[in-house]
Amino acid sequence: MRTIHTLKELRAVLSGYREQGKRIGLVPTMGNLHEGHISLVEQARQAADVVVTSIFVNPMQFGANEDLGNYPRTLQGDQDRLRAAGNSLIFAPSPEEVYPDGLALQTQVIVPEVSEGHCGASRPGHFEGVATVVTMLFNMIQPDVAVFGEKDFQQLAVIRKLTRDLFIPVEIIGAPTVRDADGVAKSSRNGYLSAEERALAPTIFSTMEEIATALTQGATDYTKLENNARSALSAKGFRIDYINIINSLTLRLANSEDQNLTVLVAAFLGTTRLIDNLSIKR
Numbered sequence: 190m191r192t193i194h195t196l197k198e199l200r201a202v203l204s205g206y207r208e209q210g211k212r213i214g215l216v217p218t219m220g221n222l223h224e225g226h227i228s229l230v231e232q233a234r235q236a237a238d239v240v241v242t243s244i245f246v247n248p249m250q251f252g253a254n255e256d257l258g259n260y261p262r263t264l265q266g267d268q269d270r271l272r273a274a275g276n277s278l279i280f281a282p283s284p285e286e287v288y289p290d291g292l293a294l295q296t297q298v299i300v301p302e303v304s305e306g307h308c309g310a311s312r313p314g315h316f317e318g319v320a321t322v323v324t325m326l327f328n329m330i331q332p333d334v335a336v337f338g339e340k341d342f343q344q345l346a347v348i349r350k351l352t353r354d355l356f357i358p359v360e361i362i363g364a365p366t367v368r369d370a371d372g373v374a375k376s377s378r379n380g381y382l383s384a385e386e387r388a389l390a391p392t393i394f395s396t397m398e399e400i401a402t403a404l405t406q407g408a409t410d411y412t413k414l415e416n417n418a419r420s421a422l423s424a425k426g427f428r429i430d431y432i433n434i435i436n437s438l439t440l441r442l443a444n445s446e447d448q449n450l451t452v453l454v455a456a457f458l459g460t461t462r463l464i465d466n467l468s469i470k471r
């Protein structure tokens with residue numbers, strides 16, 4: 190398994206695969222890989238002959254006060270995990286390779302509506318950064334299929350829409366969230382949690398499950414459910430960013446007629462921001 194740092198070399202290797210008629214799968218990541226990422230690679234292996242995992246901590250998607258500088262960079266460990274998972278190629282470009290003219294001069298991709306609200310409201314510019322880098326990765330790698338985690342529910346919706354709107358010929362697969370035994374969604378940011386914070390973290394999942402049960406049983410007073418969940422999590426020591434019950438397809442706040450519903454949560458434990466979601470159909 191090779192690790193490639195430049196676009197020129199990447200294109201040369203990929204054109205060899207294409208000449209052999211191989212189907213190319215892409216798993217875009219920011220590295221610091223855990224079992225959740227490995228499940229994306231496994232899904233990509235089912236759908237493609239060759240799997241490229243990109244590792245790039247994308248500066249454009251971090252806000253000024255976010256964790257860009259501290260974000261864990263663990264290329265050696267990531268390589269070991271990816272090799273064991275049967276990944277074919279790693280693309281790990283430098284920021285200069287991706288943004289040769291610098292961020293300020295970079296053309297950006299803006300995805301209206303689904304980027305707004307939820308994480309889009311709390312993290313201005315975040316989804317523009319994600320949409321831009323993902324579009325660039327699609328153009329650099331030209332994969333037949335790309336796999337993203339459902340844990341980043343809004344991100345997946347943004348990527349599906351940009352792919353459709355820009356007629357990018359790639360199939361998008363959403364892969365189910367991988368959880369620890371206590372329900373905590375696997376995330377690179379879990380590594381920031383202290384032991385006490387990690388012990389509290391499963392409350393996000395249990396709270397979402399309670400809401401999901403009520404929704405499945407027909408509850409439609411979403412504001413009440415959201416407020417109760419906010420109070421319960423705040424009482425445990427979480428600082429709530431948002432708890433929203435949304436229409437899973439439009440990502441708008443749900444109305445009582447909606448049948449595909451998703452509970453979206455973003456909450457801080459200390460300085461660590463955790464996100465999670467749970468979908469139901471009724």
Ligand code: PAF
Binds near residue numbers: 250322341
């Ligand atoms: O989900 C992530 O790790 C990132 O947002 C992505 C999709 C790799 C874009 O930088």
